[in-house]
Amino acid sequence: MKKIEGKGILSLLFFCICFCGCEKEGLQEKTRQLYIQLSMPESIHVETKGTGDTKPVLGGVEVQNVWIVQFKVNDDDNKSTGSCLKALYVPQSGISKSTDENQDGLIVNLKTGGDTDISKFTADNSLFYVIANGSRAMLTNEGSDDVMYSLTVNELAEITESKLKAKTVLIGTSEKPFVTTSPKLLTSEPFYYTPTNEGVIKVRAQMFRAFAKIKVNITSVSPGLFTLDETSGSASVKIYNLPKNMATYRAGGTNEKTYPATDDVVKGAFNMTVDQITTPNQTVSREFYMAENLRGLGKSATQQGKNQNENGPGSESDKLAGCTYIELTGTYKYDPSHTDGVKVKYTFYLGGNFTNDYNIARDYSYDITFRIAGPNSADVRVEITDGNVAIFDEVDVIKNIIVDF
Known part of the structure; x- marks a missing residue:
């Protein structure tokens, strides 16, 4: 059976992402806003939402939360070390519809600031994963569902790429493992980030439905x-x-x-x-x-x-x-x-x-x-x-x- 490819790809656009780290090569740390844009073309299977609907919806899927996970990459061979540098949980309150007609989709707004700002990511050669609707409990039992949370050092030590990819989410119930309304789990392909002096990157990461x-x-x-x-x-x-x-x-x-x-x-x-x-x-x-x-x-x-x-x-x-x-x-x-x-x-x-x-x-x-x-x-x-x-x-x-x- 022929597999049809490429006419409008479900994608998550990391748009103008600014990563803040410590002093590097004499450059002072700069405070910038970090935000990601999630976008997807309209599908014939997606009902158009009314103008009064304020919930963040991507391709017919309501986005309730997002995990952004960063792994260290070796500078020499550009391969992951398996060391997790950062894992940030963003609740639905941090996700909104884009107001820019040229940026159709959803925006995840993460304000960066002082030394204790939990939304900072390290400016290292990195491999990123993004999971939408994975739930907070997928990676931690700490925090609450409606508050942004960054894994602690001890929690990060327990996260590896293989463990992240092996995570599962129940579909339906144990007695009835299917549903008649669309599940919500969306995941990105892993993608690389290489620091630049500009402090700004634009990366497109293809997303997939996990069902x-x-x-x-x-x-x-x-x-x-x-x-x-x-x-x-x-x-x-x-x-x-x-x-x-x-x-x-x-x-x-x-x-x-x-x-x-x-x-x-x-x-x-x-x-x-x-x-x-x-x-x-x-x-x-x-x-x-x-x-x-x-x-x-x-x-x-x-x-x-x-x-x-x-x-x-x-x-x-x-x-x-x-x-x-x-x-x-x-x-x-x-x-x-x-x-x-x-x-x-x-x-x-x-x-x-x-x-x-x-x-x-x-x-x-x-x-x-x-x-x-x-x-x-x-x-x-x-x-x-x-x-x-x-x-x-x-x-x-x-x-x-x-x-x-």
Whole structure:
């Protein structure tokens, strides 16, 4: 499946950042204002906020807090030492909408001043990470959610790059590890800062959503009628094998091809309610969000084979263990007027293609359409889009694939 890149990148612009440090090479320390601008192009999936809405919103995500973390970099090879120089928590009160029409987005205002100013960053060769909506408790139990806080020397000693990347955030609940409204966790790629005599830098850092979006569309094709089974009086779709937590960074900052461990994937089933189909050619849709689930590549060359255990990506006896899939169960009537119908079940394993890819990637949108045409066949179409694309066009769509379940 084709991955669409680059039309309007979700980005966080570190705009005119001024870092204050001690005296360096005879230069006196200067007091300046440090602020970052978070920006993102309008997306077709983002509702326009009313003019009366004063909450800071970035790409449809309300920004409640920001962590800015600085690591020391060796001067010789420009590689991180793993030593954390600074980690600053900024609450929502320090984040506001930009009033400059040329600087669309959000501003994080950090005033720099005297020797005790907690918002100062050291003017050293550095590697920066930015995490939006990670919560204060992600890195400290001190302070309060509505007050700016800088980690102490002892707390900084406990923070390394690997530990930061491995941080996770619960998605949904332990009993239901998915949500139907967008999560809020956004993270930047690491980026370098090299001090200059100017005291001002401009850096663009690409941001990523730490979750995947799945949209399920179900159509009953005329002349027959497919209706979904109901749970507690509501039509529902079953979802299986969902990770418990969102990782702050891809695969927890590792190079592993499989993530998370199967022990951290909950089997289910998890019921997602949808509207019931009542007439032929009717389409019902529902979206949900889940954590990334990287299971790897299997061996199948066909859609039918993707559901078979021997073709899965795993190495154990259950080769499909941990792989996310959707199950539709219901009744198919050859004619809507018929009293009885045929009980049917359709299963589809999610991933990057129809045959052997079982990976659900963070910051990607998966649009899945089931067109139920009979008790033994369905036309399944999938669009997979880079979540950073502002306008979802030119998507590579696989069409007219008739699948026998």
